[in-house]
Amino acid sequence: MPDYRQTSPSDMLAKTQRRIIFFIHFWTLVFVTPFTLHQLVMAHWLLGAALVILCANNALVLYFLHYHDKYLLKGAGFVFLACLGVSASSVINGIMGLFWAYPVVIGIFFLMPLRTALYWNSLFITIEFAIAAQHLSPQLELRFIATLILASAFSYVISLLVDRQHRTLLKLATTDALTQCLNRMALTPALIRAEQLHSRYQQTFSLAIIDLDHFKKVNDTLGHGAGDTILKEFAKLLQTRLRTTDSLFRYGGEEFVILLPNTAGHDAVRLAEELRIAIEGYAFSHNLNLTASFGVTQLQTNENHDQWLDRADACLYDAKSQGRNRVVTS
Secondary structure, three states: OOOOOOOOHHHHHHHHHHHHHHHHHHHHHHHHHHHHHHHHHOOOHHHHHHHHHHHHHHHHHHHHHHHHOOOHHHHHHHHHHHHHHHHHHHHHHOHHHHOOHHHHHHHHHHHOOHHHHHHHHHHHHHHHHHHHOOOOOHHHHHHHHHHHHHHHHHHHHHHHHHHHHHHHHHHHHHEOOOOOOEOHHHHHHHHHHHHHHHHHHOOOEEEEEEEEOOHHHHHHHHOHHHHHHHHHHHHHHHHHOOOOOOEEEEEEOOEEEEEEEOOOHHHHHHHHHHHHHHHHOOOEHHHEOOOEEEEEEEOOOOOOHHHHHHHHHHHHHHHHHOOOOOEEEO
8 A cells, every 4th residue: 555644745845945945055155155254354344244144044044944944034035135245245346246146146046936036136137237337348248237137037947947847746746637636645735734724723624535335336337437437527526516615635446535624514514415415316427326425524623634534434434334325424
């Protein structure tokens, strides 16, 4: 049996992003520290102070990422200090300071959301353009700004493609290919999130596990192709009767789970009865009439997500043992 309670795809992607962020801050700290000391030795106190703060920010980010798995200030502190430091260096050191603009415009896109990074880069390039006019000839200034914009544009396109690829991979990893519902991999983090919201804000959640009765006979008599068609119809029937805030998961085979936020147990039972009646009266492909059994539970205080799911599963087992085509709650 595969381990469905492993780290979710979204968590894995987030860890990969944090690892990239960690190395950006680490190498920035390594390379900027000697230049910071140099500026202090040269008595450039304002620039030296800005770089000291930048290094301190990097050190704090590295500490929180390594020991607490948290991204301090979400990149805002680093980007602000980096832009400030490079701008100050460009004013004081001229061409030597302008060289630092390139890693900044590239790094911004890997540290902040794309739209925010685009705003910051546009502002930073505008400032650098004004500073470059004081140190470079018009021809060199034009080349400097053109290459800086080009580096920014390349970084934006790469970040955009990576972001889209991440979204696509996340959707593929959390979506059931047959029914287009969320899959079992996505269920555990959703239940954990519900548990956290209930514990912190007393938000009410209910859960319904649904199993199509005698579905094995469908596969045995009509084949798996017909069974797949019916499962898709079943999922679509459920989705059309749920709220946009509800989440439908394919739990495995012919079993599905509905997560119902802001729903008390008695309301979840009423919804389950409505779905049971709708399923019983629906004409599936191949002129089949099917029924379904339901196990319904409300998340209780001091109950973790595993216990909650197990209790709903026990209710489903009771519904099937009592003759199927019924709703059982606890």
